[in-house]
Amino acid sequence: MRKMLYVAGREFTTTVMTRGFIVGMLLTPALLGLVIFIMPRMMTRAAPKIEGQVAILDPTGVVKDALSSYLSPEKFAERRAKTREEIERQAPAELRQRAPAGADAAMRQSVETALGEVPRLAVTELPPGTEIEQAKAPLKTPLPKQGGDPNARLVLVVVHRDAVVREAGKDSYGTYDLYERGKIDERLVDDIHSGLREAIVSARLKESGLNPADVRNLTTVKRPESLTVTAEGERTTNTALNMLLPAGFMLLLMMSVMTSGQYLLMTTVEEKSNRVVEVLLSAVSAMELMTGKIFGQMAVGLLVLALYAGLGLMALFSFASIGLLDPILIVYLVVFYFLAAFTYAAMMAAIGSAVNEMSEAQSLMMPAMMVVMVPWVLWLPISREPNALLAVVLSFVPPFSNFVMLLRMTSNSPPPFWQTSLSIAVGAAGVYAALWFAAKVFRVGLLMYGKPPTFGTLIRWARMS
């Protein structure tokens, strides 16, 4: 036991002290953290000011005023207030409740600054009969660098004659043409399109003797927030979180399991190709060596898991959304990490012991990669239907069970407790089988040099020992 711990200790320290690990595993979260820290500050930088002229040729005579009203600074401010309310409504209830004092104002401020100052647009009607080509000409003159020229023409709108009143003998209405200058804010163009649509539709309705407000009321059905009903009570359904939480947990599990497995493979191949393995085997048994290495690398994986999970928790804390996470899921994450990491590491130990160099390991890696890739491919269907037959069956097929069960548990309809327990039991049996197989291959493989083995060779070795 003491020797196994020495092996594990060396495995852990030599792995985490390598430049590759420090750069890859520690620097990435550090950079991510930095981005999270810097982003809000970058967002406080105001969007460029928009000021200029929207020219309109309106033979109908009714569109211009409605568009002018739609594009007025007051209406812009009103629409933005609605957008902000919508964003706030989308944020989970826990976020709103737990947000520290002042956070609301700060968030509002950052939304405001992100959207930029309200555009100041002057809707100018061109005299009837103006040549379109002539009207387009100002679109070609360059804008002042800082923007903000009230006379600069940004857009030219040409409303068709039959946009509001149908011409005799035609089934459909006319529309409008829109000419914009190059490098114009797309959001502004969208606003103008919306304004024109609203102005033309209102004008058509009036022309048909209908009240636009009544029609709007008649055609609007307010979409309510859906509620998730559970035994513990009712809560607001958060679709985005329902998809992101399983994905986050799955990524954490995959990343930590694959990191530890990959390092285990590398160090095993290194020990074998360095021929240091025979010295080790004269001091410890093959089983002690393998378990020591697995434990050492599992600690490496756990460090990775703790780092990234810690980062995730920090992000949840900073957005005051920690309450969304059921703490028991963290416990299950660690349980499934151990099950998945043991299985994957055992496979890597077997492969590492069998090959002479890393390039030979590639051909044997396919089955091991499947363990991780299959749940990843099935992430979407499983999170959408966590209790479908496929998901339920895969929950009891190790080594996929560890990933699939965690996905299901983090979904919006977690499986019953008996399924979770059974999946853990089956996962543990899978670990035992993988370790048994790996131990046999490891013992034979470590001292075998020469032709790179196939998967069939590994099975023969397992039988042989």
Next chain:
Amino acid sequence: MADAIVLKNLTKTFGETVAVRDLDLAVPEGALYGVIGPNGAGKTTMIRMILSILFPDRGELTVLGRGSALEAKDRIGYLPEERGLYKKMRVGELLVYLARLKGMSGQSVQRQVRTWLERVELGDCEHKRCDDLSKGMQQKVQFVAAVIHRPDLLILDEPFSGLDPVNQRVMRDIVLEEHRRGATVLFSTHIMTHAEQLCDHVVMIHRGEKVLDQTMAGIRETFDPRRILFEPLDPGADVARLAALPGVRSVVRDGAVWDLSLGETANPSAVIPAVVAAITPSRIEVRRPTLEDVFISIVTGGAAIAEDDGARLRAALRDGGGAHEVRR
């Protein structure tokens, strides 16, 4: 005295190949045994089985009174034939790690590491990375790893290969020192002079079978080629007439030296005065069998030569055999 190693009918096969076949061996405690044999004879497989790195298909073994080396690993020191160290690790750290794996503990480990590095003239390498050392230096580091925990049984697989004569002497002195301390030493080698200089007892393995298991004195007696080397003072002397002397079977010229082959019953102490009386020598000596002669005779004489088949070996040596050809 009890035996440090006992092997009984040990057999190990790899697929179709029989690496070791029905091997019996007993190495008494405190002995210094040399294992010789051509490449691929099964020496390393035998050593790995003794160390429980490999497990026999058949047969029994006892190591330091235990049924398996796994139960006595801390009392065994091993230098494998395939040298290997963690390239990126520092020499001192590596030796501390390996010493701890061998059951050493406490603060003394670091001190021991320094003492041993000084002993093998690597005192300034403690903080160097292993891949900064030359091959010979790496070999010495590995040698230190094998002896640092003062094992009761020291198994060395080709310990001197790749070392220059100065370092070979350093290693040889340490092996002898360990032997004097009471450790049982078993080492395999291709260099016959090392086996001759160091061992009290030699075991030879050929094609997986033991073909020789004797003390050095016993080997010299068993494989006495019964030959006298003679060089006349007068280069023009008629040496061929010595064949007529009683006990001399034949006289063969080999350059300036003449090889006198004696009959089975002839006594060299009676023949030599008669030769000297007949022709004045500038040099006359009884030819001693070298281990190399024995080795080559067995290897070239076929695998079927049994341990007690001394007469046939003697005949092979006397008739010139592979040894003579190789000497030329």
